[in-house]
Amino acid sequence: MENHIKALILEHATTLFGQEIDEQLIQFQVTRKDVEGDLTLVVFPFVKLLRCTPLEAGQKIGDFIEQHVSDVEKCIVVNGFLNIVFSNNYWLTQLNEVYQTASYGFAPKGSRPTIMVEYSSPNTNKPLHLGHLRNNFLGYSVAEILKADGHEVIKTQVINDRGIHICKSMLAWEKFSPLNEKGERETPQNTGLKGDKLVGKYYVEFDKNLQKEAKELISAWETGDFSSCSNEVKTAFTNFQTAKIDKDEKAIQGIDDKIKELAKNNTSILLEAKEMLVKWEARDPQVYLLWTTMNSWVYDGFESTYTKMGVDFDKLYFESETYLLGKDQVIQGIADGVFFQKPDGSVWIDLTADGLDEKLVLRSDGTAVYMTQDIGTAIDRFHDFPSLNGMVYTVGNEQDYHFKVLFLILKKLGYAWAENCFHLSYGMVDLPTGKMKSREGTVVDADDLMDEVIEKAEEMTKERGHIESLSPEERTALFEQIGLGGLKYYLLKVDPKKRMMFNPEESIDLTGNTGPFIQYAHARISTLLERAGQIDLSEIQTADLIHEEKEIIKLLTQFPQTIHEAASGYSPAIVANYIYDLVKNYNHFYQAVKILSEENTANKNLRLALSECVRRAIQQSLMVLGVQAPMKM
């Protein structure tokens, strides 16, 4: 309708305004709730053209639209806005169309290009936490929204299964794990601990011992004992000590931190870990076996967490397999003049002309850095999937700079698809007590949090739910749907790029702008429709249309546009806000009218059809948010 009127105005521009006009001048918007109208045309842009008051301009255009568009009942000019009122017949036809279209709002599969969405990408030495939940829910939802908008989507993640951090866990496990009566070290099997938690425990264990050893080392140095280290270290330490003289407290603090760093780097335990990494890179059989074993524990642990989260992946990339990629590209890039080599052999890119710094892409010893790997992996992915058109990286905003550089490098290397790479940068999740810090033990574990919200959902549902007819299995499933639904909705309703506050209390709330609020509406409509039986729309055009109904139809017709906007903006929050608004309107309507007991059959069927359309919109919206829509609750 909007496009129809726009085309009409453009076509008759000369008669209306005495000249051709720019399409940009025709600005439509949704009419405010508190004024009459279904679509609003902003009149201001035309005032200059017509040399008259906004009121006169509005009336002139309004008269024109009334005459030329049969579905327009009337036009009202208010404060420079032309509010167009559509006929009831128009809205009834719209409803009929929404009702007849099975997945109204979703674009045909494959109607848009293929996109790869990367998310999750955890380290294998730390269990998943609250931040990962936002990442996973966000990445999964964006992937689903892109699908709904017609894209082919490949969901992926990079598993950081390589590097010094893995060796730390491995070493700590070898050194500190107690032996049981059978002489075995701790395993998930003999402890019953989740694999990722067990490995995480030893990572922490490593850090503890590292700190302890570093502290001892510093005390030794302070007493002049340098027996365990080289002369360079001795000199460095002495220099730091002299530097502290006559400095203020803050400066001393800074120097102390450097001393601590120096000590850490000289601990035997870290040296051992580094040796282990060297062995790993040389494929030492013993180290490799240990690595494989411990990683498999982690994967099992992650797998169960992902299952509970309800997320999945089409293709996995392992850092151990990709970390060597990219070196060839860098070497080729030197020849092409994209990169340059410093005298020490290290390779850099100069981005100062683009307002950025110089950035290292290959170390002087020829080994790869993170950036090298990312370059290689990106190129590799486009080889793996020839139909691939673009990529979305779901990674926290602390890496904004990294991705800016990465995309720029890819572009300079001559890859046209670099334009279609997008860093879905999301803000940190804060707790009411402040930032999550692993050292202070304030990290909210993903598994624990999910269990907690499910438990809370169970408690609340038993108190007020309608679950008499459900089997024990169905009940368990329902508690999970509600608990996780609430959690996901809570994390997704906020604009991804914004830092957000996570209040554990509120995340499991059931009232207000929450997941269960939406789910409840779905359950309520579901039982209503179950009782209603067949819906008959044959007499629909004779039905009356009240204000509430019209508002809902209006919202329903905005669903396709909403999905598209959410997809182009990579924002599940747009879907969440939309569906909340729709449900609020529906609840208001539900409270205001009778449905099943309505005597006029045309009206009754209209309301049933409306309810069905709303139910579907809820179900589809929740689906792309990764939230289940219960039939009863």
Added chain:
RNA sequence: AGCCCUGUAGUUCAACGGAUAGAAUAAGCGUUUCCUAAACGCUCGAUCCAGGUUCGAUUCCUGGCAGGGCUACCA
């Protein structure tokens, strides 16, 4: 120090440059002989500061102020 992001009711979140800045929550009041009250209605309450661009600025620009992040031959 430089660069990037964010500042909206007490609190958590909304608002393609558009009309009287919406919700939720908290506080108070009200709605069940009727389809699920996990609902609905009413009351109270906000754009960090100073300039600028515009018919019109929470939104864009400049300068402050506040909070966070990034500035590793770590990953």
